[in-house]
Amino acid sequence: MGNHSSAAGENYLNHEKGLWSWLTTVDHKRIGLMYMITVMFFFLVGGIMALLLRLELFAPNTVQGVGQVLKNGDIYNQVLTYHGAIMVFMVIVPGIPAILGNFFLPIHLGAKDVAFPKINLLSWYCFMAGAALAIATFFTHKIDTGWTFYTPYSIRTGTSTVLMVLGAFIMGMSSVLTGLNFIVTVHKLRAPGMTMHRMPLFVWALYSTAILQMLATPVLAITLLLLAAEKIFGVGIFDPALGGDPVLFQHFFWFYSHPAVYIMILPAMGIVSELIATFSRKVIFGYTAIAYSSLGIAAVSFFVWGHHMFVSGQSATAGIIFSFITMLVGVPTAIKMFNWVATIYKGSVRFDSPMLFALGFLFLFAIGGVTGIMLAVLPIDVHFHDTYFVVAHFHYVMVGGTLMALMGGFYYWFPKMFGKMFNESLARLSFVFIFVGFNVTFFPQFVLGAMGMPRRYFDYIPAYETLNKISTVGSWLILTGFLFGLYTIVQGIRKGEKAPMNPWGAKTLEWQTSSPPPHFNFDVEPVVTAGPYEYR
Amino acid sequence: MSTDNVAHPHSAHVSHHFKDATQEYDSGKQGIWLFMVTEILMFGAILVGYGIFHVLYPAMFAEGARELDWRLGFVNTLVLIFSSFTMALSIQLIQRNKTKQAALALATTVLCGAIFMVIKYFEWTHKFHLGFYPGRFLDVAKTHAEHANLGMYFGFYYCMTGLHGLHVLIGMGLIVWLLIRTIRGDFHSQYWIPVEGVGIFWHIVDLIWIFLFPLLYLVG
Numbered sequence: 001m002g003n004h005s006s007a008a009g010e011n012y013l014n015h016e017k018g019l020w021s022w023l024t025t026v027d028h029k030r031i032g033l034m035y036m037i038t039v040m041f042f043f044l045v046g047g048i049m050a051l052l053l054r055l056e057l058f059a060p061n062t063v064q065g066v067g068q069v070l071k072n073g074d075i076y077n078q079v080l081t082y083h084g085a086i087m088v089f090m091v092i093v094p095g096i097p098a099i100l101g102n103f104f105l106p107i108h109l110g111a112k113d114v115a116f117p118k119i120n121l122l123s124w125y126c127f128m129a130g131a132a133l134a135i136a137t138f139f140t141h142k143i144d145t146g147w148t149f150y151t152p153y154s155i156r157t158g159t160s161t162v163l164m165v166l167g168a169f170i171m172g173m174s175s176v177l178t179g180l181n182f183i184v185t186v187h188k189l190r191a192p193g194m195t196m197h198r199m200p201l202f203v204w205a206l207y208s209t210a211i212l213q214m215l216a217t218p219v220l221a222i223t224l225l226l227l228a229a230e231k232i233f234g235v236g237i238f239d240p241a242l243g244g245d246p247v248l249f250q251h252f253f254w255f256y257s258h259p260a261v262y263i264m265i266l267p268a269m270g271i272v273s274e275l276i277a278t279f280s281r282k283v284i285f286g287y288t289a290i291a292y293s294s295l296g297i298a299a300v301s302f303f304v305w306g307h308h309m310f311v312s313g314q315s316a317t318a319g320i321i322f323s324f325i326t327m328l329v330g331v332p333t334a335i336k337m338f339n340w341v342a343t344i345y346k347g348s349v350r351f352d353s354p355m356l357f358a359l360g361f362l363f364l365f366a367i368g369g370v371t372g373i374m375l376a377v378l379p380i381d382v383h384f385h386d387t388y389f390v391v392a393h394f395h396y397v398m399v400g401g402t403l404m405a406l407m408g409g410f411y412y413w414f415p416k417m418f419g420k421m422f423n424e425s426l427a428r429l430s431f432v433f434i435f436v437g438f439n440v441t442f443f444p445q446f447v448l449g450a451m452g453m454p455r456r457y458f459d460y461i462p463a464y465e466t467l468n469k470i471s472t473v474g475s476w477l478i479l480t481g482f483l484f485g486l487y488t489i490v491q492g493i494r495k496g497e498k499a500p501m502n503p504w505g506a507k508t509l510e511w512q513t514s515s516p517p518p519h520f521n522f523d524v525e526p527v528v529t530a531g532p533y534e535y536r
Numbered sequence: 537m538s539t540d541n542v543a544h545p546h547s548a549h550v551s552h553h554f555k556d557a558t559q560e561y562d563s564g565k566q567g568i569w570l571f572m573v574t575e576i577l578m579f580g581a582i583l584v585g586y587g588i589f590h591v592l593y594p595a596m597f598a599e600g601a602r603e604l605d606w607r608l609g610f611v612n613t614l615v616l617i618f619s620s621f622t623m624a625l626s627i628q629l630i631q632r633n634k635t636k637q638a639a640l641a642l643a644t645t646v647l648c649g650a651i652f653m654v655i656k657y658f659e660w661t662h663k664f665h666l667g668f669y670p671g672r673f674l675d676v677a678k679t680h681a682e683h684a685n686l687g688m689y690f691g692f693y694y695c696m697t698g699l700h701g702l703h704v705l706i707g708m709g710l711i712v713w714l715l716i717r718t719i720r721g722d723f724h725s726q727y728w729i730p731v732e733g734v735g736i737f738w739h740i741v742d743l744i745w746i747f748l749f750p751l752l753y754l755v756g
Contacts, residue, residue, distance in 0.1 A: 226585070233670045235691025244589075248585060
């Protein structure tokens with residue numbers, strides 16, 4: 001490894017060769033790519049489940065053929081559970097931090113690697129082991145509890161709950177290790193001149209996410225262990241028959257799983273900040289406000305879990321307090337939204353495909369956020385509870401938010417990751433299909449929910465048929481969009497033109513090293529003298 | 537061997553992505569403390585559960601606590617506190633290049649861990665013998681339980697001490713690893729990060745027991 005290795009055409013991809021060098025690598029960039037392949041695989045599996053669910057709901061069960069794609073409600077419940085569990089634990093939670101975060105956080109800071117490279121690799125193996133255990137249940141007794149594993153059903157059902165929650169436990173460990181690594185890297189490995197207030201906003205978002213991962217995941221871990229103990233040894237903590245309390249399970253579960261919603265969305269917000277600054281050619285408006293609002297969201301997120309339990313039998317006072325605090329989340333979120341819009345205002349906006357996804361994010365996340373405030377209102381939630389309104393809301397936030405940002409980030413950083421350019425027209429086509437398809441799928445579900453269609457049901461009355469048909473057709477458009485996206489990526493890697501060092505004219509550090517980056521990220525350690533978005 | 541290491545201070549142990557030994561030390565220390573935060577939160581949640589049910593069923597918890605032998609718990613507390621002392625001592629000794637004494641201190645720590653686990657083993661098997669199984673497996677007839685859900689107390693008892701015991705076993709494994717590396721001469725006055733990291737882990741495990749002991753054995 002000479003000092004000017006990249007001049008000789010050496011980079012992290014060809015630094016070492018062979019499958020074994022990948023499986024034992026401690027290079028954060030390679031680990032990021034390994035996560036990319038595995039997460040994409042799970043996304044495919046979870047996506048197929050989603051398509052099956054939508055296909056089943058294309059028509060009421062009285063209609064022969066199309067109305068009976070899944071033979072009975074048990075199978076529907078299983079598909080529903082795997083769709084939820086796979087998408088949450090194996091796609092959206094690890095997605096952005098483990099793929100793009102792993103790849104770019106050290107480069108953004110001007111570091112050679114994350115603080116603990118071996119632990120980084122270990123976290124990938126934890127993820128794989130946990131996922132393997134969870135997937136194994138698919139071949140034993142398929143679980144049908146929903147991804148939330150609510151007691152007492154989850155301890156009574158004869159399915160493989162224990163295996164599944166152990167899998168989720170191990171994946172949680174992987175999440176903790178990644179978060180721990182990021183926090184220490186941010187604190188200790190910044191290049192000379194890289195002050196906290198010169199960090200790109202993506203790093204700030206990952207930093208806030210990492211804090212959440214560290215503080216929330218252990219509570220889920222013990223909850224899942226207790227659930228496993230409950231099922232095997234009948235310890236009685238969550239079992240009402242033994243004096244235990246199933247609502248306690250819900251408190252514990254949502255104490256993790258509500259902050260987890262922000263583990264899913266904060267990194268997406270970080271990517272959007274990068275995209276909007278770069279493609280508006282403007283200093284980002286309110287840098288500190290965006291940075292600290294991430295921390296604000298992270299902090300508030302710990303005090304709102306009770307809004308998942310408005311109808312669980314918790315006290316009315318608790319409901320009112322949780323309702324109020326939940327609305328507070330809107331404040332830091334709105335700060336971000338307004339700052340993004342203010343950045344675009346009078347900018348020299350370029351509508352390249354990553355920017356399209358960022359704008360798509362703004363649109364979809366606005367709808368998801370506003371309906372979130374609606375659901376935070378106690379009486380409205382009681383009315384909409386467990387209807388398709390909720391389903392539409394969280395898909396708008398998580399899919400419309402996280403997946404839009406993930407796709408935008410993929411296209412944005414693709415030239416840096418692979419040193420190749422992708423086909424811009426194909427990328428825009430994938431955006432159009434995903435964006436339109438998404439709205440066609442999920443917007444009718446708001447209406448369905450308001451009409452009273454309950455979630456998780458396998459059948460419905462004829463009054464809901466038209467909107468369900470529209471929704472199912474939308475899911476095919478999304479599928480088409482993602483297939484275009486996959487094709488764009490594969491085509492770009494195989495046949496793309498060589499990418500320049502900085503195709504978008506961006507200012508952050510990763511664009512100041514070669515594409516793809518050398519093994520140690522930079523030939524010479526960078527010295528930072530300015531903020532990340534100093535365009536004019 | 538150890539003299540060889542002393543001859544090349546600093547550079548010998550700094551990993552490629554750190555600038556110097558100080559940065560590596562600071563990072564390692566922050567990493568282990570953050571990990572300890574997650575451990576404390578994990579036990580914290582089960583303590584919250586314990587607290588809630590203790591308030592709901594005070595008499596049942598009192599009955600459960602009566603069945604435990606506080607003397608055995610007390611001995612175990614002393615054993616763990618002493619092991620924390622020898623653990624801390626081993627770091628001090630390594631910092632002063634007293635490798636042999638440090639190895640002795642580490643070995644004593646492992647021994648204390650083993651004593652703790654043996655006492656725990658006898659406590660558990662004795663409870664099983666008397667029919668105090670967790671939750672729905674509690675043998676009500678054999679134990680003459682006054683409260684129908686006494687099994688829940690033992691559910692907490694086995695979960696909390698079991699999880700803690702698992703941590704003691706993991707800690708013992710880590711200390712054996714340190715012991716081997718100490719004898720091999722890997723640690724000296726310029727490099728002791730792993731010893732301090734495992735030390736912090738061991739102290740936290742000890743600290744958690746200091747919470748478990750009064751909650752399970754003495755309260756009520």
